[in-house]
Amino acid sequence: MIRFIISILLLFPATSFAQLADRLTIEMQPAFPQSNTPLSFTVRSYSMDLSRATITWYVNGTRLTEGEGETKALATTGALGTKTTITVEATGENGESLTETRVIRPAEVDLLWEADSYVPPFYRGKRLASSGSPVRVEAIPRLVRENGALMPTSDIIFTWRKNDAIVASASGRGKSSATFQGPELFGADTITVEAATRDDTMIAAASVLVRSTEPFVTLYQNHPLFGTLYHRSIPAEFNFSDSESTFVASPFFASARSADDPRLRYAWRVNRTLIAADPESPSRITLGAEGSDGVARVELSLTHATDYLMEATGLWRIVLNDGLGAVGNDIFGPAQ
Amino acid sequence: MNIDKAVRTATITLLVILVAGLGGWYWYLRSQGASLDGQSAARGLGDPTPSFANGAGSTFENIVQGLGFQKDAPIPETKKPPRLWRVLATPGAGHGFISGATSTRLRFIERSTGYLFETDVESGVTTRLTSALMAQVYEAHFSGTGSPTIERLDGEQLIASSLLYRASTTGAFGDVAEHSFSAVRAITSHPIKNEVLTTVDDGSGIALIRSLWDGTKPTRIFTSALKDWRVHWLSDDALIVSEAAASGIPGSAYRVSGGGLTSIVRNIPGLTILPRANSAAILIGADDGTVSIGVRGSAASSTVVLPIRTVPEKCVWAPGKDLVAYCAVPQRITSQQFLNDWYRGNIHTTDTWWKVIVGNATAEQLLPPGDDQLDVEKPVINDAGEYISFRNAYDKSVWVLRITE
Numbered sequence: 001m002i003r004f005i006i007s008i009l010l011l012f013p014a015t016s017f018a019q020l021a022d023r024l025t026i027e028m029q030p031a032f033p034q035s036n037t038p039l040s041f042t043v044r045s046y047s048m049d050l051s052r053a054t055i056t057w058y059v060n061g062t063r064l065t066e067g068e069g070e071t072k073a074l075a076t077t078g079a080l081g082t083k084t085t086i087t088v089e090a091t092g093e094n095g096e097s098l099t100e101t102r103v104i105r106p107a108e109v110d111l112l113w114e115a116d117s118y119v120p121p122f123y124r125g126k127r128l129a130s131s132g133s134p135v136r137v138e139a140i141p142r143l144v145r146e147n148g149a150l151m152p153t154s155d156i157i158f159t160w161r162k163n164d165a166i167v168a169s170a171s172g173r174g175k176s177s178a179t180f181q182g183p184e185l186f187g188a189d190t191i192t193v194e195a196a197t198r199d200d201t202m203i204a205a206a207s208v209l210v211r212s213t214e215p216f217v218t219l220y221q222n223h224p225l226f227g228t229l230y231h232r233s234i235p236a237e238f239n240f241s242d243s244e245s246t247f248v249a250s251p252f253f254a255s256a257r258s259a260d261d262p263r264l265r266y267a268w269r270v271n272r273t274l275i276a277a278d279p280e281s282p283s284r285i286t287l288g289a290e291g292s293d294g295v296a297r298v299e300l301s302l303t304h305a306t307d308y309l310m311e312a313t314g315l316w317r318i319v320l321n322d323g324l325g326a327v328g329n330d331i332f333g334p335a336q
Numbered sequence: 337m338n339i340d341k342a343v344r345t346a347t348i349t350l351l352v353i354l355v356a357g358l359g360g361w362y363w364y365l366r367s368q369g370a371s372l373d374g375q376s377a378a379r380g381l382g383d384p385t386p387s388f389a390n391g392a393g394s395t396f397e398n399i400v401q402g403l404g405f406q407k408d409a410p411i412p413e414t415k416k417p418p419r420l421w422r423v424l425a426t427p428g429a430g431h432g433f434i435s436g437a438t439s440t441r442l443r444f445i446e447r448s449t450g451y452l453f454e455t456d457v458e459s460g461v462t463t464r465l466t467s468a469l470m471a472q473v474y475e476a477h478f479s480g481t482g483s484p485t486i487e488r489l490d491g492e493q494l495i496a497s498s499l500l501y502r503a504s505t506t507g508a509f510g511d512v513a514e515h516s517f518s519a520v521r522a523i524t525s526h527p528i529k530n531e532v533l534t535t536v537d538d539g540s541g542i543a544l545i546r547s548l549w550d551g552t553k554p555t556r557i558f559t560s561a562l563k564d565w566r567v568h569w570l571s572d573d574a575l576i577v578s579e580a581a582a583s584g585i586p587g588s589a590y591r592v593s594g595g596g597l598t599s600i601v602r603n604i605p606g607l608t609i610l611p612r613a614n615s616a617a618i619l620i621g622a623d624d625g626t627v628s629i630g631v632r633g634s635a636a637s638s639t640v641v642l643p644i645r646t647v648p649e650k651c652v653w654a655p656g657k658d659l660v661a662y663c664a665v666p667q668r669i670t671s672q673q674f675l676n677d678w679y680r681g682n683i684h685t686t687d688t689w690w691k692v693i694v695g696n697a698t699a700e701q702l703l704p705p706g707d708d709q710l711d712v713e714k715p716v717i718n719d720a721g722e723y724i725s726f727r728n729a730y731d732k733s734v735w736v737l738r739i740t741e
Contacts, residue, residue, distance in 0.1 A: 110599065110602060113562075114562050114579070114580065120492070121474070121489055121492050121494065122475065122487075123679060123680070124566070125580055125675060125679040125680070126564065126579065126580040126587075127564060127580070128585075136561055136562055136563075137561075138562050140599075142599065176561075177541070177561030177562075208586075218681075218682070220681070225448040225472075226426075226447050226472065227447075227472035227489065229681075230681060231681045231730075232681045232730070233680055233682050252680070258492045259492065260491075260492075
């Protein structure tokens with residue numbers, strides 16, 4: 001009995017190799033073709049010298065190309081839901097003939113992402129990832145059956161990878177979205193998703209590179225009548241002619257729920273003197289210009305209670321013009 | 337009898353003394369008032385108290401005059417307004433033309449007060465429609481019915497509401513019915529119906545919910561794990577969503593149909609779009625360090641790059657059969673990260689208006705550059721394609737452009 005098992009174990013690889021040796025192998029680039037995409041095919045064989053063989057390529061039964069040593073061919077996929085059959089036939093010098101067929105069903109998946117980082121209200125741009133901020137990803141698959149029906153996301157098997165390592169907890173049937181920890185400071189993560197049918201007849205893949213962005217602070221005026229003027233950031237140097245005004249710091253892309261997230265630590269300095277932050281709203285500072293002329297140097301240093309690597313600073317030189325009154329307010333001055 | 341005479345004499349004397357006293361008090365107060373007026377005038381506070389005589393109302397006048405906004409000269413009733421003119425000098429929350437009106441009327445909301453105004457753009461006459469104070473309305477999105485959705489803030493928390501304007505039958509101010517939506521990230525109005533689309537945050541993602549203006553008959557039409565979709569709701573009920581854009585970062589856009597997404601544009605760096613109703617035509621903007629804009633006339637055609645440099649957010653499609661768009665084009669773009677800087681309010685452009693003819697992918701200048709420094713955003717066009725209204729992103733003032741001279 002033991003002899004029998006050993007002989008089986010010894011013979012199995014040989015048998016497998018013999019099966020492989022008798023076959024042609026078609027390699028395809030790209031590995032996961034999309035619709036209407038150029039494809040390049042290469043045929044290989046372990047048993048036949050293909051450089052001396054007559055090779056004929058067929059696409060959907062129609063001869064594409066033929067020639068001696070013609071190991072490469074080009075074709076284009078059809079629309080989503082179509083099937084492209086590639087057949088290669090090789091006839092060796094001794095008349096031996098080998099055939100191999102590959103069926104290609106184009107499939108597509110888009111991989112979208114956004115970070116769960118802070119941006120001020122009404123900001124229309126994308127939330128970028130910073131160190132410590134989670135990154136949400138969502139796959140939008142387009143796997144179309146031959147009858148033209150789009151496969152429901154719940155029937156598709158998603159495999160998520162972060163920097164080439166499979167994230168098993170995020171992968172599985174119907175798991176079209178995931179949340180990952182964002183890249184380290186100055187780093188970048190490659191997130192990849194594969195969307196496949198259960199029988200692997202259709203596979204699509206997509207990747208995104210998510211780079212880490214360093215958070216920064218932008219200052220806006222909080223106007224008593226109009227609210228915070230998010231449409232006009234305060235430049236590094238500006239004229240300030242109101243008797244008193246409140247300014248709001250927006251910590252762009254910090255890992256925070258709001259500008260006054262308790263994890264954010266604001267250190268305001270005016271002319272190098274530390275100003276105690278308002279415990280209710282530490283992102284705000286109120287400046288009074290009454291009776292003052294000259295330049296006020298306003299500094300802000302922003303750190304994070306749990307993300308020790310995060311630090312954002314801002315410096316504004318505010319030219320105080322006492323006596324101009326509200327009429328001279330620079331906020332609504334001419335465009336530059 | 338003598339007693340009666342004495343009483344009468346005393347009474348008359350008392351009355352004379354009283355009248356003389358009151359007269360003296362009047363002259364005293366008058367002199368003091370003149371003195372105070374003189375002092376006020378000397379301190380630069382000599383502007384008369386705004387009267388309630390005009391259609392815009394005293395609060396509006398107070399804001400315009402008190403905060404140093406340049407007040408526009410009134411348009412004589414016998415003259416047409418200029419081709420390009422500022423309707424609202426103070427920050428506006430949003431604006432929109434009324435569909436199907438006998439004259440071309442623009443409605444807008446003033447940001448500080450939340451008052452609803454209406455301007456007859458042919459005569460230039462502006463009337464305030466409401467008296468209910470709604471402080472600090474940041475954004476308003478108008479339906480063609482003239483009723484808007486509005487966005488305010490409580491701290492940084494969005495307060496989203498839809499309003500239904502009801503004109504007064506007595507000739508005084510009308511009123512607005514308000515419906516507030518909770519846990520909403522964004523709200524917008526249907527272009528022609530009294531319906532709203534809310535982006536509701538359910539913690540794990542968002543859902544786009546269509547409902548009547550008062551939140552009734554809600555229908556969930558799209559869900560996503562991503563929360564920052566930019567939504568384009570067109571008059572033909574088409575719903576197009578695109579990823580929030582950032583300079584240099586690829587973005588995609590989709591048509592929402594049957595709860596699923598059909599790809600429209602894929603992987604364009606700094607993608608912003610302007611889809612067209614009743615058509616597959618779309619303006620496609622890219623920012624990969626250089627701003628460019630292209631147009632696709634139909635779903636099957638390829639994108640043709642236009643000879644102007646702007647973003648679709650500064651453009652509006654003209655109504656009608658011909659594929660024509662009007663775009664505000666910055667005279668120069670200096671930033672290598674235009675979208676990022678523009679969205680953050682770090683930079684503002686000075687634009688001129690161009691007409692884009694999609695058929696031959698050409699653009700011609702509509703209006704020579706003027707003295708006004710306009711950073712155009714939120715352009716809208718009236719049904720007849722004669723007027724464009726937009727907001728100046730620099731100061732949020734509201735403007736109107738007559739397209740043809």
